[in-house]
Amino acid sequence: MLQGALQSGAAHRKSVFEAFARRLPDGRRYGIVAGTGRLLEGIANFRFGEPELDYLRRTKVVNDQTLEYLAGYSFSGDIWGYPEGEAYFPNSPVLIVESTFAEACILETYLLSVLNHDCAIASAASRMITAAGNRPCIEMGSRRTHEEAAAAAARAAVIAGFDSTSNLEAGLRYGLKTVGTAAHSFTLLHDTEREAFEAQISAFGPETSLLVDTYDVEKAVRTAVDLAGDKLGAVRLDSGDLVAQAQWVRQLLDELGNDHTKIVVTSDLDEFAIAALQSAPVDSYGVGTSLVTGSGAPTASMVYKLVSRTDDAGDFISVAKAAKNKASKGGRKYALRRLNERGTATQEIVGVGHHPEDDGNDRPLLQQFVKNGELLPGWTGPEGVQRARRRHAETMRELPAVVNRLQRGEAAIPTIYEED
């Protein structure tokens, strides 16, 4: 595309691209924006190095004119969008890139990869957090997704309210709180369960969490209390009927005088399993597979469309594909969340051109992230994650109560196109 556009000269036309999802995953009420901070860091460093240029030259994928353009590439335009942690709905303009066509077009695949992955994880995580109520959720899914996706998933989960992650690399990169656990192999490695527990307590103190379902759960709980005493931090259950098991393990711990010892449950939990455990005496949830695969919706279906570009006179023209089942709205958008007098969101307002006059109940959604190629402060790094986490919590308080329902249904608020 770049080579064709350089050939015609249209590559240098000013363009507006928009990333949005035409629909939410089947039955979901809302989505959560994530990935933008990671994306902005990536765009700031987006260059074609010698290995890439050499490959493109050697394989004749592009011509010399295009190679020269790529060798000098760095993004010099503007980027606006919904802040991370914000809710989105069908056709919300989640990210807007304003630059030459060439500059914006080069970013397409990378930009969509980041948003599609991270929004999918954050959207699933947010529902789990709602189902978990006040009980902390721990991200433990690294092994069930691509090794780099794992770190991004941990970041997205924490934005959507997860307490911590077992991914140490994500802890290093994004300043996330990390927690660890022992697997069954640790118990099996030792000659007896007692020796395994002794080793763990000796290394981490009695406040550690002991995995009690390798052999016999009751025997393991008794051994754990025998060794760690009433300081025992937690026991972890990773198999069986978690509701019933949590009940009698809680009772047993209390009988043994360990009413401060917590119960952590894991084992293919998703938002529905978490909801089913609401009345069980469980203290925290470790969530793996379902979280990192978006709980049935592993990609957010975001697309990146040219919505406006200049003509030969330099004037902007709205453009959109006409084909029937994939029609898009052309034009540079504004986006507002309309609130009622109680501060509850009622509509997502999207329009082309200038904001209507604010009547006090419309919250503007688009923020500027990049200006003339310069990253604006506060959106990236550990600071960006914490800010996004706060944004998520605030947004969730503003959305109507229907977002707490796990049943399938329509988007929680409708997206309304306002004419300019």
Add this chain to the structure above:
Amino acid sequence: MLQGALQSGAAHRKSVFEAFARRLPDGRRYGIVAGTGRLLEGIANFRFGEPELDYLRRTKVVNDQTLEYLAGYSFSGDIWGYPEGEAYFPNSPVLIVESTFAEACILETYLLSVLNHDCAIASAASRMITAAGNRPCIEMGSRRTHEEAAAAAARAAVIAGFDSTSNLEAGLRYGLKTVGTAAHSFTLLHDTEREAFEAQISAFGPETSLLVDTYDVEKAVRTAVDLAGDKLGAVRLDSGDLVAQAQWVRQLLDELGNDHTKIVVTSDLDEFAIAALQSAPVDSYGVGTSLVTGSGAPTASMVYKLVSRTDDAGDFISVAKAAKNKASKGGRKYALRRLNERGTATQEIVGVGHHPEDDGNDRPLLQQFVKNGELLPGWTGPEGVQRARRRHAETMRELPAVVNRLQRGEAAIPTIYEED
């Protein structure tokens, strides 16, 4: 776990870990192994660098003894497994790691991430290839998955028979054939569709593929033929009823004298949509979302279990978790594919100890990849990908015809545990 095991001294026990899937994704007949080559390259370079050690020190995640162990880490054991491209079934021992507990335990998350992701993609891709018959499939899903997962997905797809990928980074890393396409934005960028087609033909010659559904498909096909003549390489359809559209576009192209111009279809294809297009006059399939998300099964559910370890006397003992719904078989496994007299696979034979005497119809499945920490040649890099692609084609010819069915069902062959 490492710190606890260093504390008790058990970290240095010789151990055998096994990666396997307890079940195939719901209704699938077989899985395809992928990721091993990528994993072996990663393990060869698996070290803890100063940033990681500093982070672990600073955050007090581990103690000094553990830090010291990590600083000196490099894998020095043996790795065996199913070669990439091979089919697997429930409980097939896809990868076997033999080393000290400490060395094998450190690899757990990374190893499972790679296998769970890449096997999921290759398994989905293999079904698409079966559905596509002789028509080539092109991997075009990069934008719908994490940016690094995208390159791995392209690699896994090519192993399972995809012809090429649109991911240039994957082309660079793994020597894959790459292809490109133009998006609707390229057409919208230009003042008319004709100008866009002219630019593309001028840059790539008339043999290029033109996207014809931005405005009106019939008009676009006529314009394309008008500009490129009978050398026009292909037209791409990306929306609407692809079966009906392919029919009349084929007729139109033939009427215009372009019976050599091909029809490429894209638009949320999966194995079922590809099967539905079998009788339509389509020449190749571009597959995106469904491929990179494993077509409903984004992770392969592989687990990594300690199956054997030495005791204080240095003798190996088989170990396995006893808890009800997650029981595993202990012991270092062998694995064979039993073939009937026509060379068709009938059983997956897994046992502990030594192979039974070969009766000529049992094909051993485990190959050695790493010996005393040294990577054996032929499994990694572009060579490994091509070898895996051949392995996949050979294995598919050997499996019973039921693997060609897309309907849900049981594993194509049963996994039988043989007693030693």
